[in-house]
Amino acid sequence: MSEKPWNGRFSEKTDRLVEAFTSSIDIDKRLYPYDIEGSIAHCRMLAKASIISETEAELLIEGLGKIKRELDRGKLTYDDSLEDIHMHIETWLLQEAGMVALKLHTARSRNDQVALDVRMYLRDETQNTIKRLVELRKVIVDLAKVHMDVVLPGYTHLQRAQPVLLSHHLMAYYEMFSRDTDRFSDSLKRINIMPLGSAALAGTTYPIDREYTAKLLNFPKVSANSLDAVSDRDYIIEFLSSASICMVHLSRISEELILWSSSEFGFIELPDSFATGSSIMPQKKNPDVPELVRGKTGRVFGDLTALLTMMKALPLAYNRDMQEDKAALFNTADILKECIEINIHMLPKLTINKLAMQQATTSGFLNATDLADYLVTRGMPFRQAHSCVGNAVSYALKQQKELQELTLKELKSFSSLIKKDVFDVLTTEKMINRRTSFGGTATENVKAAIEAAEKSLDEESKCLQVSTKD
Numbered sequence: 001m002s003e004k005p006w007n008g009r010f011s012e013k014t015d016r017l018v019e020a021f022t023s024s025i026d027i028d029k030r031l032y033p034y035d036i037e038g039s040i041a042h043c044r045m046l047a048k049a050s051i052i053s054e055t056e057a058e059l060l061i062e063g064l065g066k067i068k069r070e071l072d073r074g075k076l077t078y079d080d081s082l083e084d085i086h087m088h089i090e091t092w093l094l095q096e097a098g099m100v101a102l103k104l105h106t107a108r109s110r111n112d113q114v115a116l117d118v119r120m121y122l123r124d125e126t127q128n129t130i131k132r133l134v135e136l137r138k139v140i141v142d143l144a145k146v147h148m149d150v151v152l153p154g155y156t157h158l159q160r161a162q163p164v165l166l167s168h169h170l171m172a173y174y175e176m177f178s179r180d181t182d183r184f185s186d187s188l189k190r191i192n193i194m195p196l197g198s199a200a201l202a203g204t205t206y207p208i209d210r211e212y213t214a215k216l217l218n219f220p221k222v223s224a225n226s227l228d229a230v231s232d233r234d235y236i237i238e239f240l241s242s243a244s245i246c247m248v249h250l251s252r253i254s255e256e257l258i259l260w261s262s263s264e265f266g267f268i269e270l271p272d273s274f275a276t277g278s279s280i281m282p283q284k285k286n287p288d289v290p291e292l293v294r295g296k297t298g299r300v301f302g303d304l305t306a307l308l309t310m311m312k313a314l315p316l317a318y319n320r321d322m323q324e325d326k327a328a329l330f331n332t333a334d335i336l337k338e339c340i341e342i343n344i345h346m347l348p349k350l351t352i353n354k355l356a357m358q359q360a361t362t363s364g365f366l367n368a369t370d371l372a373d374y375l376v377t378r379g380m381p382f383r384q385a386h387s388c389v390g391n392a393v394s395y396a397l398k399q400q401k402e403l404q405e406l407t408l409k410e411l412k413s414f415s416s417l418i419k420k421d422v423f424d425v426l427t428t429e430k431m432i433n434r435r436t437s438f439g440g441t442a443t444e445n446v447k448a449a450i451e452a453a454e455k456s457l458d459e460e461s462k463c464l465q466v467s468t469k470d
């Protein structure tokens with residue numbers, strides 16, 4: 001059992017049960033690179049403000065660098081009695097650099113230190129998420145580009161509704177993941193605020209230079225209120241919220257892959273390398289990957305709920321409850337990463353069953369709206385046209401025929417406005433290509449949407465390259 005920094009005030013040793021209960025090292029050890037980088041900047045600032053000497057700062061920085069290298073090589077072991085990553089590093093530094101290590105924590109508290117570490121971690125994680133989302137969107141656009149000639153029924157209420165291009169359907173997901181990218185990018189400006197120097201809760205009596213620390217750590221802004229800075233976890237909640245929305249999108253595409261790969265649909269086949277078999281039924285090929293993405297979505301929602309619940313009744317400022325934030329944050333960040341990455345690898349390998357999709361557009365009266373629109377262009381008010389086509393559908397159902405399979409005579413019996421040219425309007429190709437309203441499924445629109453997406457992705461990739469070089 002190690003000496004506690006608060007020993008002076010206590011007459012009893014901490015119970016082992018309490019040490020195990022309060023320890024967060026298993027979770028927060030992954031923050032070590034940020035903790036060390038933050039401490040190095042803190043030392044530089046302390047020296048610049050003459051709170052410690054240059055020599056002391058050099059010794060501290062050297063020691064911290066050595067600890068970092070040893071941690072990178074997995075050379076150091078963790079101990080519950082040291083509670084968290086901050087106290088581990090301080091203790092190792094004492095062993096490494098001697099008594100000067102006792103000065104590292106001047107003008108700082110673990111409360112502002114942990115806020116700094118998590119903000120630095122989240123800044124990296126958010127940038128990496130954005131990169132992964134750009135990759136995923138590229139994969140989707142490439143698929144949409146390759147499959148421009150594939151049509152399938154679009155659905156509402158999971159009932160066949162109107163035909164759409166598969167590319168249009170895919171580009172709907174492109175839109176969702178673009179909004180996700182945007183959300184994560186926007187959140188960066190709220191993550192990128194430097195809390196160090198708020199100390200425990202009220203600021204510090206030392207003449208610190210917070211702007212200098214912020215500059216060293218590449219933060220454009222310092223936090224304006226010390227109480228808020230140590231008790232704010234909005235940036236984590238926001239990440240979990242953006243991640244939850246993104247997981248909704250991943251879960252929805254997964255659901256469609258599961259449905260579409262069933263024998264009932266038969267629209268796609270998953271690659272063997274991304275499917276699993278059954279231990280009992282030899283014929284089975286199961287969509288476990290999309291199912292797990294769908295399933296993991298629930299865990300991410302759980303993390304968001306956990307954080308919102310944890311924060312909702314906390315008085316200012318820091319409370320130990322907040323230590324629970326990291327398990328939720330890391331869990332979600334890891335799930336989001338693997339779910340995006342597995343889709344980046346799986347989606348390009350899907351087999352698209354063009355014929356099955358095409359055939360599905362020819363039954364189920366997908367052209368009923370087009371017949372109504374045809375009547376409207378010949379002068380019938382839409383509501384009347386709707387009811388007239390409704391009668392035609394009801395009749396065709398009884399005949400076990402589709403609208404396009406009725407004779408001209410049969411069709412004319414519902415309205416004399418119907419002429420021979422009606423059959424042209426009722427084909428899948430016409431139905432698609434006449435939907436030229438902006439954002440509609442017409443081939444020319446979808447081509448333009450793909451071009452715009454490619455342009456945007458090019459620009460985004462260029463920006464990402466620039467920001468990584470920084």
Ligand code: ARG
Binds near residue numbers: 084110114322
């Ligand atoms: N491990 C703690 C956390 O993650 C660090 C801050 C502890 N502060 C304190 N006053 N006990 O929240």
